[in-house]
Amino acid sequence: MKKIEVLEEAAKRVYDNVKHLPGTKESAGDFGRGAGGDISRNIDIIAEKTVLDYLREISFPCVVLGEECGRVEILENYEGSVIMDAVDGSTNAVRGIPFSCCSLAFATGDKLSSVTDAVIIDLYNGDLYSASKGQGAFMNGKKITVHKEKPLYFVVGVDMSGISPDSLQRLAPIISASNHIRHFGAVALELAMFARGLVDLFVDLRGKLRITDVAAGYLLALEAGGIIVDKNTNQLDSDLSHDKKISFVAAASQEILDETIDKLRLSD
Amino acid sequence: MKKIEVLEEAAKRVYDNVKHLPGTKESAGDFGRGAGGDISRNIDIIAEKTVLDYLREISFPCVVLGEECGRVEILENYEGSVIMDAVDGSTNAVRGIPFSCCSLAFATGDKLSSVTDAVIIDLYNGDLYSASKGQGAFMNGKKITVHKEKPLYFVVGVDMSGISPDSLQRLAPIISASNHIRHFGAVALELAMFARGLVDLFVDLRGKLRITDVAAGYLLALEAGGIIVDKNTNQLDSDLSHDKKISFVAAASQEILDETIDKLRLSD
Numbered sequence: 001m002k003k004i005e006v007l008e009e010a011a012k013r014v015y016d017n018v019k020h021l022p023g024t025k026e027s028a029g030d031f032g033r034g035a036g037g038d039i040s041r042n043i044d045i046i047a048e049k050t051v052l053d054y055l056r057e058i059s060f061p062c063v064v065l066g067e068e069c070g071r072v073e074i075l076e077n078y079e080g081s082v083i084m085d086a087v088d089g090s091t092n093a094v095r096g097i098p099f100s101c102c103s104l105a106f107a108t109g110d111k112l113s114s115v116t117d118a119v120i121i122d123l124y125n126g127d128l129y130s131a132s133k134g135q136g137a138f139m140n141g142k143k144i145t146v147h148k149e150k151p152l153y154f155v156v157g158v159d160m161s162g163i164s165p166d167s168l169q170r171l172a173p174i175i176s177a178s179n180h181i182r183h184f185g186a187v188a189l190e191l192a193m194f195a196r197g198l199v200d201l202f203v204d205l206r207g208k209l210r211i212t213d214v215a216a217g218y219l220l221a222l223e224a225g226g227i228i229v230d231k232n233t234n235q236l237d238s239d240l241s242h243d244k245k246i247s248f249v250a251a252a253s254q255e256i257l258d259e260t261i262d263k264l265r266l267s268d
Numbered sequence: 269m270k271k272i273e274v275l276e277e278a279a280k281r282v283y284d285n286v287k288h289l290p291g292t293k294e295s296a297g298d299f300g301r302g303a304g305g306d307i308s309r310n311i312d313i314i315a316e317k318t319v320l321d322y323l324r325e326i327s328f329p330c331v332v333l334g335e336e337c338g339r340v341e342i343l344e345n346y347e348g349s350v351i352m353d354a355v356d357g358s359t360n361a362v363r364g365i366p367f368s369c370c371s372l373a374f375a376t377g378d379k380l381s382s383v384t385d386a387v388i389i390d391l392y393n394g395d396l397y398s399a400s401k402g403q404g405a406f407m408n409g410k411k412i413t414v415h416k417e418k419p420l421y422f423v424v425g426v427d428m429s430g431i432s433p434d435s436l437q438r439l440a441p442i443i444s445a446s447n448h449i450r451h452f453g454a455v456a457l458e459l460a461m462f463a464r465g466l467v468d469l470f471v472d473l474r475g476k477l478r479i480t481d482v483a484a485g486y487l488l489a490l491e492a493g494g495i496i497v498d499k500n501t502n503q504l505d506s507d508l509s510h511d512k513k514i515s516f517v518a519a520a521s522q523e524i525l526d527e528t529i530d531k532l533r534l535s536d
Contacts, residue, residue, distance in 0.1 A: 091421040165440040172433040
């Protein structure tokens with residue numbers, strides 16, 4: 001069984017087990033702070049358990065790095081890591097806002113650049129996004145690419161929740177210049193939208209994202225032809241560890257990236 | 269036939285006629301600037317024509333104020349106005365982002381406060397929101413209310429597309445204080461989410477909204493128990509004319525409103 005098939009099956013099981021939960025009281029419940037630092041909710045716990053149970057069931061030779069569970073060894077002799085945000089967009093899910101997903105990536109090494117397989121499933125409608133390194137990106141089995149033509153409307157995703165006033169002011173040239181700013185509240189699914197060509201630019205310079213939020217969306221966006229750089233305009237990479245905080249700019253083309261770097265003065 | 273039934277039937281016809289369009293090339297096409305000042309797209313034109321055709325078919329005694337068509341008299345002896353944004357979130361619809369709606373309101377007079385009936389239909393899934401003055405607010409026939417309990421997560425909608433850098437800085441105390449800022453790109457549907465209790469506060473202080481964007485969501489939010497004030501903290505009202513630009517704060521409770529006024533220094 002290929003790695004990507006394992007991730008797809010795990011994601012589908014999560015969807016089946018939690019799709020009735022968003023917006024219900026059952027989705028909430030407080031299980032204390034997870035490894036990532038956020039409060040774990042019932043929907044998070046059910047989703048993580050689904051993935052862990054499945055990986056144990058098939059004795060998948062991996063270590064899991066989970067948003068809530070932290071580091072869990074499935075087999076002692078492992079071939080790589082599964083980086084899991086079993087529910088990205090927990091707040092949306094608990095409130096009933098139809099925008100959350102399960103994000104799973106497989107990495108052979110200890111860097112973001114060693115991610116070889118990625119799956120994101122939309123917990124509202126079951127849309128399945130997947131990518132394997134060098135093989136392109138897919139949505140429900142159909143190839144997807146970022147939007148390379150000049151778009152009819154230029155849509156910019158910006159994550160600004162809890163941003164510092166200084167960082168917000170730094171984003172002003174992007175926010176004020178666009179009539180189509182968006183923020184849906186689940187970065188992995190927003191990267192999937194970027195990879196599908198629905199959004200042309202996605203910016204998160206808060207320095208708050210975790211590796212579990214980004215690992216799958218990162219490969220999906222790259223395999224769809226996107227460009228992703230860090231706040232110093234270098235190609236994005238990172239250690240795969242819980243305490244790493246990430247900022248990035250994802251652009252559909254070099255031209256868009258250059259303009260953005262210029263506007264945000266990232267190269268200064 | 270009640271006014272609300274007319275609006276519901278018109279909205280359902282729009283949904284049936286355009287639900288296959290979002291994300292297709294057919295949805296786009298440039299028909300010049302509409303009465304509201306934006307470029308009219310094919311999906312806008314089809315949706316408006318659907319409403320106008322239906323109102324003529326039943327000889328509904330009204331004047332229509334439309335985002336694209338401007339002022340259209342259906343019958344000479346009219347009893348009031350239908351305020352129409354046939355597609356709110358046209359950008360999302362054209363790009364394929366599943367968040368747009370049709371917004372229809374009926375008003376007996378020439379002020380926003382004279383709106384007596386409101387219907388919003390979600391163009392992605394057909395969810396139908398409706399409200400008549402003094403009768404409460406409904407989603408698919410079930411009563412809805414804003415979120416009155418202390419929420420598990422406090423979610424704030426902020427419209428900041430094309431905001432001036434000064435206005436953005438003014439919003440910083442709200443944006444920096446919340447870990448759950450959202451902006452989906454269709455104010456009418458965002459007001460419906462607010463009315464359903466999915467969002468606790470919605471702020472748009474750009475001074476860019478038109479009456480057609482707001483009329484239906486305004487009554488829906490009020491009938492669901494929300495509080496809506498203008499930028500001077502007075503209860504929101506406005507003339508029903510195309511050149512009016514609106515700013516507002518919608519809050520689920522007086523406590524949330526008071527805190528927001530304080531943070532934004534609206535009462536200074």
